[in-house]
């Protein structure tokens with residue numbers, strides 16, 4: 001009997017598959033029926049192939065061997081203060097690494113979708129930033145990621161960069177986990193009220209990236225949960241969603257915080273992103289408050305266990 005001809009899902013290769021976003025991407029793609037290969041810097045959960053994106057020959061060999069239709073590039077050196085201390089490594093991973101992935105994707109005939117950051121913007125006015133606003137990073141992380149997104153788009157203008165922000169979710173280190181850990185260990189905390197952005201649940205971001213595969217947009221898109229909030233406001237929402245008293249979180253200023261805990265990298269004061277292009281393509285993420293209320297109770301059960 002003839003088999004019914006179901007359309008074949010494009011094969012996807014994910015870089016950074018063991019990272020915060022990468023893990024959600026791997027399960028989201030598998031659940032949606034995409035043949036998917038996860039690559040990561042080290043062996044581990046979600047990583048099918050070890051791939052150091054800074055090694056052009058290794059990148060070329062792995063990508064030509066896997067022969068993906070789509071490459072989602074989620075690997076990066078994401079330690080913002082680490083980037084400031086080691087600019088050469090930041091540029092190697094976030095700039096050259098992205099260029100290596102883009103070249104290998106182009107040579108394999110694949111479409112590449114790279115993940116970018118709100119830190120390409122200075123945050124000193126002009127937010128919410130749209131896709132066409134001029135970037136002007138104030139940190140090494142931001143400038144290295146900007147070099148990466150420019151390399152990706154210069155390699156093939158049909159490629160896309162989806163900038164996101166304030167990503168949280170999953171097993172690793174992220175802001176809501178830090179808030180609950182500190183509240184558990186110290187019983188209270190001060191959080192800056194003059195740094196504003198667009199919190200983004202990694203599971204929602206993964207689903208939005210997967211939703212873009214069919215449309216294959218080119219150029220820059222912004223993808224964050226809806227709305228914006230200060231770090232202080234987010235910390236209070238996290239406390240509340242965890243069933244704790246939000247008043248355990250008190251506001252402070254960046255100047256006061258840095259006087260006590262100096263950090264090498266500057267953060268944008270307001271890097272809220274406007275998701276104009278994704279919305280026009282029918283891809284929208286729920287408001288950040290809904291994502292926090294949905295995710296944080298699960299996180300709280302883990303942190304307080």
Ligand SMILES: NC(=O)c1ccc[n+]([C@@H]2O[C@H](COP(=O)([O-])OP(=O)(O)OC[C@H]3O[C@@H](n4cnc5c(N)ncnc54)[C@H](OP(=O)(O)O)[C@@H]3O)[C@@H](O)[C@H]2O)c1
Nearest residue numbers: 016018019020021041052053075076078117164165166167
């Ligand atoms: N986290 C945020 O708030 C945020 C905000 C805006 C944009 N983004 C962007 O979103 C994307 C995903 O970030 P994330 O939050 O999932 O970060 P993450 O948890 O740090 O994951 C990044 C992954 O990249 C891997 N990696 C680092 N160097 C590599 C190399 N040389 N070769 C191969 N893999 C390497 C890391 O592996 P190891 O850990 O094993 O080194 C890690 O698994 C990145 O492009 C990031 O710039 C993140």
